[in-house]
Amino acid sequence: MRRLAILALLALLLSVPLWVGNFYVLHVLIVTGIFTIAAMSLNLLLGYTGQLSLGHAVFFGIGAYVSALVSLGFAVHLAPDWLVTLDPQPVWLAMLCAVAIAGLCGWAIGRVSFKVRGAYFVIVTISFAEVARLVALNWDELTQGPMALNNIPPLAVSLPGLDEFDFIGKVPNYYLVLVAAILAYVVIARLVHSRAGRAMIALKENEPLASSVGIEVTRYLVLAAVVSAAIAGAAGALYAHYIQIVDPNVFMFLYTVTMVIMVVAGGKGTLAGPIVGGLIFGLLPEVLRSFAIRPEVQWVAYGVLMILIVYLLPNGIVPAVASLWNRAGRADAPAAPTTGSSPGRIVP
Amino acid sequence: MSGDGKTALSVDRLSIRFGGLTAVESMTFDVREGEVLSLIGPNGAGKTSAFNAITGYLPAASGEIVYRGVRLNGLKPSRIAVLGVVRTFQKTSVFAGRTVLDNILIGLHLQSRQSVLAIILGLPSVAREERRLVEQAREVLNFVGIESHKDKLASSLAYGELRMLEVAVALAARPTLLLLDEPVAGMNSTETMNFMAMLGRIRARGVTILLVEHDMKMVMRISDRVVCLNQGHIIADGPPADIQRHPDVIRAYLGERHARAQG
Numbered sequence: 001m002r003r004l005a006i007l008a009l010l011a012l013l014l015s016v017p018l019w020v021g022n023f024y025v026l027h028v029l030i031v032t033g034i035f036t037i038a039a040m041s042l043n044l045l046l047g048y049t050g051q052l053s054l055g056h057a058v059f060f061g062i063g064a065y066v067s068a069l070v071s072l073g074f075a076v077h078l079a080p081d082w083l084v085t086l087d088p089q090p091v092w093l094a095m096l097c098a099v100a101i102a103g104l105c106g107w108a109i110g111r112v113s114f115k116v117r118g119a120y121f122v123i124v125t126i127s128f129a130e131v132a133r134l135v136a137l138n139w140d141e142l143t144q145g146p147m148a149l150n151n152i153p154p155l156a157v158s159l160p161g162l163d164e165f166d167f168i169g170k171v172p173n174y175y176l177v178l179v180a181a182i183l184a185y186v187v188i189a190r191l192v193h194s195r196a197g198r199a200m201i202a203l204k205e206n207e208p209l210a211s212s213v214g215i216e217v218t219r220y221l222v223l224a225a226v227v228s229a230a231i232a233g234a235a236g237a238l239y240a241h242y243i244q245i246v247d248p249n250v251f252m253f254l255y256t257v258t259m260v261i262m263v264v265a266g267g268k269g270t271l272a273g274p275i276v277g278g279l280i281f282g283l284l285p286e287v288l289r290s291f292a293i294r295p296e297v298q299w300v301a302y303g304v305l306m307i308l309i310v311y312l313l314p315n316g317i318v319p320a321v322a323s324l325w326n327r328a329g330r331a332d333a334p335a336a337p338t339t340g341s342s343p344g345r346i347v348p
Numbered sequence: 349m350s351g352d353g354k355t356a357l358s359v360d361r362l363s364i365r366f367g368g369l370t371a372v373e374s375m376t377f378d379v380r381e382g383e384v385l386s387l388i389g390p391n392g393a394g395k396t397s398a399f400n401a402i403t404g405y406l407p408a409a410s411g412e413i414v415y416r417g418v419r420l421n422g423l424k425p426s427r428i429a430v431l432g433v434v435r436t437f438q439k440t441s442v443f444a445g446r447t448v449l450d451n452i453l454i455g456l457h458l459q460s461r462q463s464v465l466a467i468i469l470g471l472p473s474v475a476r477e478e479r480r481l482v483e484q485a486r487e488v489l490n491f492v493g494i495e496s497h498k499d500k501l502a503s504s505l506a507y508g509e510l511r512m513l514e515v516a517v518a519l520a521a522r523p524t525l526l527l528l529d530e531p532v533a534g535m536n537s538t539e540t541m542n543f544m545a546m547l548g549r550i551r552a553r554g555v556t557i558l559l560v561e562h563d564m565k566m567v568m569r570i571s572d573r574v575v576c577l578n579q580g581h582i583i584a585d586g587p588p589a590d591i592q593r594h595p596d597v598i599r600a601y602l603g604e605r606h607a608r609a610q611g
């Protein structure tokens with residue numbers, strides 16, 4: 001049943017470019033996909049370890065900048081007479097660098113701020129994002145500052161015996177993002193269903209008890225931060241090579257807030273949550289735009305919907321639907337094994 | 349009844365302070381391999397504080413804590429668990445939002461080995477280990493007698509079952525020394541009887557037990573030795589029969605409980 005649903009969903013996603021001819025719609029889907037990957041990565045931290053990172057866009061931004069810079073090459077003075085230069089590198093290598101460096105930043109943030117948990121962690125992540133934005137804005141020599149990095153090359157792969165293939169245009173990028181999203185999903189799903197994911201969940205649920213059975217607190221929190229940051233960095237790299245321009249606005253708080261909304265509305269701590277939330281809040285502005293006459297109306301509608309979801313479904317859409325589903329299942333077949341009678345805080 | 353008599357845990361002149369308050373003062377006692385040692389004393393005597401210091405949740409102001417030759421002072425709780433010293437908490441403590449089976453799987457953390465890389469790559473060894481862990485979790489649940497609840501949320505268990513689950517989580521970590529902080533508090537007499545039977549089975553597996561408990565009937569029945577603490581000081585240490593007759597213990601603690609324990 002479950003397997004069938006997943007296959008059907010995959011088939012649907014794979015076939016999209018066949019029946020969606022409109023390039024603008026594909027563009028919206030690609031950008032939504034990229035942000036959904038970022039939301040999935042945030043969910044690993046927020047939903048599974050319970051740590052709220054309000055600077056998550058920083059990993060996304062670092063991924064975008066690193067990938068752009070490595071693929072464009074740069075020459076920068078680290079001291080008046082110390083010039084560091086890098087020739088343009090292949091895009092796939094640049095993307096790998098982006099993932100690695102974003103992961104490294106996640107490690108650093110994790111080490112520093114998991115010593116100070118809760119509200120302090122939130123503050124550290126916000127500050128880190130702001131610092132990153134200021135660096136991107138002011139380090140002209142490296143980042144071009146507000147002028148932005150332009151003409152970022154698209155991903156190109158050359159398989160032996162075949163011509164080089166460039167990911168230019170909507171259809172190839174759609175598939176690229178889809179594959180990346182599936183990869184991110186698989187990595188996160190494997191992780192949360194393993195001993196590592198259980199350790200993260202245990203720390204969120206009851207940290208003293210978790211450490212009493214031998215779970216190392218810092219180790220698993222840092223692991224979650226590294227994987228989360230690396231995936232967010234990958235999303236940023238995809239973004240840079242798709243849009244082909246990166247400016248300091250990628251570090252904006254608004255992007256982090258968007259990711260948090262996607263995760264919370266969809267259902268934090270569930271694998272499907274950020275996907276559902278990502279699709280809804282990624283596509284919604286475009287849908288509203290096509291109906292509403294004025295942008296103010298769009299944003300008010302957006303806001304109202306958000307408040308309604310958070311108010312009526314405090315655990316998010318996915319847990320609410322899952323428990324409705326369970327109830328329906330139980331009504332049909334009373335003998336079915338109860339998979340935990342969760343306290344029902346569902347829509348009336 | 350006690351094991352081979354070798355010292356398992358030795359607590360030497362342990363003091364614990366909270367600011368100006370001294371919760372435990374120069375406490376010295378040993379737990380021998382395989383025995384059941386009970387720590388008793390009135391409310392606020394410092395029993396839980398001693399547990400917290402032994403298991404790394406509180407720093408010792410002074411003194412030494414050594415388990416099987418390894419000094420525990422300054423080690424993190426997770427490290428101490430690796431050495432085989434696992435505790436339960438006075439206030440009921442489980443992973444409430446997870447199923448009973450998940451609780452045990454978390455408790456089995458140290459019994460699993462798979463690296464993060466293997467997990468992400470989805471190697472077959474990971475799936476094999478998961479199957480083995482589920483099998484082990486079932487054994488643990490069987491052992492404490494709550495296997496039939498394995499798919500329930502921990503938060504939906506009845507109180508007695510919840511306290512069994514706490515012990516099951518601790519057992520999953522394969523302790524060689526198990527510290528239980530008032531495990532039968534709030535249980536009815538049937539549940540207490542069940543619990544005592546289970547304690548018997550745990551010790552039959554060679555696990556050393558350090559118990560804090562106010563239920564004197566149980567303490568006197570199952571302990572090899574009893575240490576009595578009052579206001580941070582040890583006032584008596586000996587076999588249950590001696591403790592029951594000890595004038596200081598009667599004055600400080602047993603008092604009216606005395607009669608009950610005799611009965």
Ligand SMILES: Nc1ncnc2c1ncn2[C@@H]1O[C@H](COP(=O)(O)OP(=O)(O)OP(=O)(O)O)[C@@H](O)[C@H]1O
Pocket residue numbers: 366369370371389390391392393394395396397398438
């Ligand atoms: N975190 C703390 N901060 C300050 N004082 C504390 C703290 N924990 C315990 N105490 C004090 O230390 C003393 C010993 O407390 P402890 O909890 O160890 O007693 P106990 O023997 O376990 O008592 P009970 O039988 O009620 O559980 C008490 O005076 C208590 O008020």
Ligand SMILES: [Mg+2]
Pocket residue numbers: 395396397438
């Ligand atoms: Mg206590």
